[in-house]
Amino acid sequence: MEDITNRWRKLKLTDKEAPEMKLTKISTKENTLAGKFFTKRKLSIEVGACTFRNIWNTEKNFEVRDLRENMLLLIFKDEVDLEWAIKQSPWTFDKYLVALQKLDEDKSIESMSFNSSPFWVQLHNIPLRMMSKENAEVIGSTIGKVEEVDVLVSGQGYGRFLRVRVKVEIGQPLCRGRLVDLEDRDPIWGAFRYERLPVFCYKCGKLNHNERDRQGKSKSRG
Missing domain, CATH: 3.30.70.330 (RRM (RNA recognition motif) domain)
Known part of the structure; x- marks a missing residue:
């Protein structure tokens, strides 16, 4: 959808509408x-x-x-x-x-887009020798923008899985995992588990609707 700025540029403006107005900036604090x-x-x-x-x-x-x-x-x-x-x-x-x-402060409320949200994602099946902050960031970057990695001060991972906080695109299907190259062994499946996951569709993998919502839409169209 076009934003307001692009739309008004296509309009034919009247003499009152055409002159640009200068506004004073304030800080809301x-x-x-x-x-x-x-x-x-x-x-x-x-x-x-x-x-x-x-x-x-x-x-x-x-x-x-x-x-x-x-x-x-x-x-x-x-x-x-x-x-x-x-x-x-x-x-x-x-x-x-x-x-x-x-x-x-430089944008209007109407121009705000809620197209992403942060999630803690657990990275399972990662070998102990590869449980590090660096590897968590590499894997996490394939999900979204990495914000934080839950590791020891030394950068070493601990526990049964790695945890990485990433910004996930709301309109895209959730990534279920990645194939991990172990160099000296066959690749393994690194499974992702999203913490505090809200409603999502098991069929298409997207957030904010489920199969019941999909069925409701189909009935309304019929």
Whole structure:
């Protein structure tokens, strides 16, 4: 879909509309997030605010404003609470994903796109001698943008699997794993397990709908 800037360039402007206006920049100095609820039912601001206040239990209160289309503006009194909410994501409502995004002061609300969300992904079946931060980043980069790797200070992995936090594209099928080249042995299947995974479709692998949703769409078209 074309953005607003591209659309107005194609319009024939009147004498009042054509001159460009200069606006003064201000700094909001607010700790603000926008949240997009991917639930299939219409969300009220009261339900959204109550949900977040119950599950977050922040040290200080935060203000909630309705942006419509299942979007809320969350204004925090304390930046620590905001960073904690992002760090602990992904969040869900009705088992559907809630995507959070920091506001960019140089962009409008309408131009915001909620097309990705961070997930902790477990990388299973990786041989002990290859469980390292470097290898986790290599594998994780095939899933999305790597944000963090859960390893020891030395960079060595530990436990039964590697953990890597990556930004996953919401509109793309989830990657189930990768073939891992062991050089001196046959390749093995490195299986991925997504922590706190919301509703997704086992058939197409995409988030925010399941087979029941697909069946509902098919019936409505019929």
